[in-house]
Amino acid sequence: MSYLQPLALFVLAGLCEIGGGYLMWQWLKADRPGWTGLLGALLLVVYGWVATWQPTSFGKTYAVYGGVFVLMSVGWAWYFDGFRPDRFDVLGGAIMLLGLGVILFWPRS
Template sequence: MAYLQTLGVFVLAGLCEIGGGYLVWQWLKADRPGWMGLAGAILLVLYGWVATWQPTSFGKTYAVYGGIFVVMSIAWAWYFDGFWPDRFDVLGGAIVLLGLGVVLFWPRA
């Protein structure tokens, strides 16, 4: 159960960071209204707070989160921007997930 909670916090952090960055991007690059930029900024601050919910150290948390971020960014681009990941995007995402699984869950002596 602890694994699911850990992954859930990473996913929530990813939604805050990617969603916040996306809203700021839309505001600045796609000429969307200012409230989108403000909402994005709030989500980015929330991302920083949510990440502190992890029980591991800062460095380990951010190392693992980097892998979650890669995979979630590919999924976000597919869902929101119409980007179709090719087999190399999928393979790269799978490799990243495997690596973060080793870092986060591999039994330590």
């Protein structure tokens, strides 16, 4: 159960950052209304706050989150933008997932 809380926080932070960035992108690049950009900016602020809920240090949290961000970004692009990951995207994601597991969960002495 102790593994689920940090993972859930990384996913929540990812949704806030990617969702916020996506809404800002839509506002600035796809001519969406101003409230879209405002909501995106608010989500980006919430992302910064959610990231502080992790029990690990800043550096470790952001190192792991960087990998989570890449994986979630590919999934976001697939779902929302019709991007179809190829085998190299999947392989890269699997390698990143392995690395995240080592950084976050490997037993330390």
